[in-house]
Amino acid sequence: MNLHDAALQLGLALQPDQLAAFERYRLELIEWNRRFNLTSVDDPAAIETAHFLDSLSALLALPRIDGRPLEEWLKRPLAGVDVGAGAGFPGLPLKIAWPALRLTLVEATGKKCRFLQHAVDVLGLQDVTVVNARAEDFGQGSGRERFDLALARAVASLPTLLEYTLPLLRLGGWLVAQKGRYPGEEISAAQEALRTLGGSLHDVVAVTVPGLDAERHLVIVAKAAPTPAAYPRRAGIPKKHPLG
Ligand code: SAM
Numbered sequence: 001m002n003l004h005d006a007a008l009q010l011g012l013a014l015q016p017d018q019l020a021a022f023e024r025y026r027l028e029l030i031e032w033n034r035r036f037n038l039t040s041v042d043d044p045a046a047i048e049t050a051h052f053l054d055s056l057s058a059l060l061a062l063p064r065i066d067g068r069p070l071e072e073w074l075k076r077p078l079a080g081v082d083v084g085a086g087a088g089f090p091g092l093p094l095k096i097a098w099p100a101l102r103l104t105l106v107e108a109t110g111k112k113c114r115f116l117q118h119a120v121d122v123l124g125l126q127d128v129t130v131v132n133a134r135a136e137d138f139g140q141g142s143g144r145e146r147f148d149l150a151l152a153r154a155v156a157s158l159p160t161l162l163e164y165t166l167p168l169l170r171l172g173g174w175l176v177a178q179k180g181r182y183p184g185e186e187i188s189a190a191q192e193a194l195r196t197l198g199g200s201l202h203d204v205v206a207v208t209v210p211g212l213d214a215e216r217h218l219v220i221v222a223k224a225a226p227t228p229a230a231y232p233r234r235a236g237i238p239k240k241h242p243l244g
Pocket of ligand 1 (some may be wrong): 083084085086087088089090106107108109112133134135136152153154155164
């Protein structure tokens, strides 16, 4: 199945310019991956399913937040942050599909940030900022309470991820965390972090990614109360000593 038809299964009608952007992104990823180890997935077909479509599947969380259809969400110029973006997932596919999104990509590794900035430049994406920082430092600095939507895939277990992301959200903002199998244990372990950081579990949505034979879930968390100033703790601490 081609990307256009697969994306349609997710409810997204990608236009020719968007499909061309995905193709260019794929070529750049393969090219840079020869020199720097950006991703272990670099087979062209696997990039499409495991990276592009899996990233796009995060959009399925949006209608579950407030019942608005996806096409309405995609018109909103929200401020989104992808924490631990790596080679750009899920943030850059979302930006291609959602041009109005004002996107910030936070990534701790410099060489990945160089790739991210290069990809943003060659794809001609507007309103994308690449921040080479630890999420903890960004959350105690210029990123604090600035975002409507936080996204993350394959970055940390939920208690740690909540400490990375909730400080970045304004009150009333949302976290969409992409997970594999139903993350029941992570959710149980995250109760203390939710209470402490001002989060409220809203929903866990099972999604099917076209062409991907893997269980996928989206964990949706609301920023329901302010995060105390002491959080996030110093860089490295949320991972070493998760709340709870
Ligand atoms: N999200 C991408 C994806 O799904 O392909 C990358 C996943 S990779 C396994 C995790 C990324 O998160 C790495 O690039 C790592 O440098 C970054 N990372 C981990 N902890 C971080 C932190 N505290 N702040 C910023 N980036 C972080």
